[in-house]
Amino acid sequence: MTTSQHTVNALQSSLSGINSNAETSTRPLECVELFAGCGAMALGLQQAGFIHPVMVDVDAYACRTLSANRTAFGKSDRLSITQTDVRHVDWQAYAGIDLIAGGPPSQPFSGGGLGAGQHDHRDLWPEAIRAVSEALPRAFVFESTPGLLRPSFSQYLDRLVARLEQPCSIQEDMHYKVTVVPLNAADYGVAQNLRRVLIAGIREDCGNLLKFPAPTHNHERLVWDKWVSGEYWERHGLVRPDASFVPKEEVSIYKRLLKGNTRPAGAAWRTCRDALANNGTAAPAARFEDCTVRRAARQYPGHTGSQLDLPSKALKAGVHGVPGGENMFIDDKGACWQFTVRDAARLQGLPDNFVVEGSWSQGMRQLGNALPVPVATVTGLWLNDCLNLPV
The missing domain is CATH 3.40.50.150 (Vaccinia Virus protein VP39)
Incomplete structure (x- = not known):
């Protein structure tokens, strides 16, 4: 045959x-x-x-x-x-x-x-x-x-x-x-x-x-929850910032929502702060379940970290020298940190009991490709x- x-x-x-x-x-x-x-x-x-x-x-x-x-x-x-x-x-x-x-x-x-x-x-x-x-x-x-x-x-x-x-x-x-x-x-x-x-x-x-x-989720609802109803800040136990702090990428959405005065349908985009479970401002020595130390990162033009109160930039499988700063974030004080492997796993929707084998660079390579x-x-x-x- x-x-x-x-x-x-x-x-x-x-x-x-x-x-x-x-x-x-x-x-x-x-x-x-x-x-x-x-x-x-x-x-x-x-x-x-x-x-x-x-x-x-x-x-x-x-x-x-x-x-x-x-x-x-x-x-x-x-x-x-x-x-x-x-x-x-x-x-x-x-x-x-x-x-x-x-x-x-x-x-x-x-x-x-x-x-x-x-x-x-x-x-x-x-x-x-x-x-x-x-x-x-x-x-x-x-x-x-x-x-x-x-x-x-x-x-x-x-x-x-x-x-x-x-x-x-x-x-x-x-x-x-x-x-x-x-x-x-x-x-x-x-x-x-x-x-x-x-x-x-x-x-x-x-x-x-x-x-x-x-x-099922959208940016408009996130802007509403942050700058109109304030539910976002309340959920995170934070004082609602003044409307003058609305970031430039959300100003036009904010003005349109105020004019219409109608809460958008659907759920709000999830943010870095949501995914990191309020750990976005942790000290550099803070450790997560995988005992990975959060390391400081450097910003420069064209290489900036993700904002805490927006979805992160797309994770990249590259480790050092990722061109747009995708694998790092900026905390509430303006300091920039690399995502830990646990941070990245949370951004990918993986539960905290999910084990990622290998070093930080090997873990980020796996998660960036997921x-x-x-x-x-x-x-x-x-x-x-x-x-x-x-x-």
């Missing part, structure tokens, strides 16, 4: 076994994750009802982090954490899995990179396509940098979507409905202005694509709904 014939038989057997019980089965949904990183995406998907039999990442510290938190991902006795290059994985073993998820390296497409795209050796989107083509999951979702939407990559993105719509050359009748979703994590309850892109697909015989959920937990949870619930729709 040829390899292609074996693949077809394996897929047909697995797919028929899953789909025959799709409407009546109460089994938990399963997700295979490649480029799993520290597991923030996996944790969010687990909160949405997906369990993980397999997680794959090439980085040793990321795999140590996954292992240290394996009980958080559900059915931990079945979870296999594999440290390997995804190019060495045979995805046929997971034929018919409910979901394949992951975050291919974004450096080839990010604004801070060389912008070499497919010519960058770190471009592993072909491996994401191969995983889908070999396993033919019921659904898939991959996350990446908004740089992928730049005009210079438009042809690459078009080809990528086309390949994902019909990924398997040996089963040409197997198609996916694919969507590209740009979003800001702050709009979904993350204390970061972090823009990401999701590329998701539903196999045509397994459900239908719904519109991605609308944002999809925030709340975004992954919203995504997982959305995909679950899509899979439950009639074909």
